[in-house]
Amino acid sequence: MTIGLNCVSAENNTLIMSSEVEEDELKIKNEEDRTGDLVGASEDGHYNISFDDGYNGYCINYGDEEATKGNNFIVKDTSEAINRQSKESIGNELKTFFVEYYDIAMQDTVKTQHIIWHFSDDFTGKRVDSKLMEEIKATSSQKIIPDHGAVKKINNTTEAVFDFEVLQSTNPGHQNFFAYKITYRDIVQAIINETNNNNSNLTNDTLKNESTPTTPENKTNTSENTPVIPKNKTENIKAQIKEDNTKNDISNENDSKDSKSHKSYLKKHVTGYNFIPALIILLLGTLLLVKYARD
Structure with a gap:
């Protein structure tokens, strides 16, 4: 039975238009927590068949009994996929084959099954390119692909997020499966969401910094570090400035009155220098009278 795979199929894969960092991390954690869960086959077959956990899978046990709809499988991590x-x-x-050679893996489901059997069971055939196999092995030796969360750019607007698992059959003599799930997301929307998330964090950091007193260290760049003051705080500051100015006016007026009073006080207590000219005139007058009296 041949089952084609459309890269943006509504049946096998989900196209999403947003990508919040927190949501992605939560999804990855949830996928990792599924190890040991029981899932069922949604159809008969051995290559690219669907399972009820949203994954599609390829057989990794050449020659064993293929899956029948309703058969149960246990979720394992991909280290359980072995060469027999x-x-x-x-x-x-x-995983390297699906991510780094995405176009080939999605192109032909029969060819993909034969390539997987080459790794799991040393299978050879006309669809197995030995040069490609060596390239995949060399690439996989240089990079570890995670079971959940690997991202690949598909085109200028879309990127793919990959999840992988091994499904171990609960029926002896039946095939195990290497399963994958691809979620497609819009690159532009992901950038917008990440930018909004960064702006939100920046706003929260700015509000936290409002309560931090300015020190010589953070005065070096006031244009960047000056916090935005909310409207109600601005009004309070204006009121405080007005109150301070009023106090200053009253203080200046009192200072002026005190200054005048001080000058008056000093005037009243000046020593008798202003009576000297009168005494001199009086003395000269007395001398003149005495002189004329003798004459």
């Missing part, structure tokens, strides 16, 4: 000959984990190689 060497017993080594192939999880990162398969």
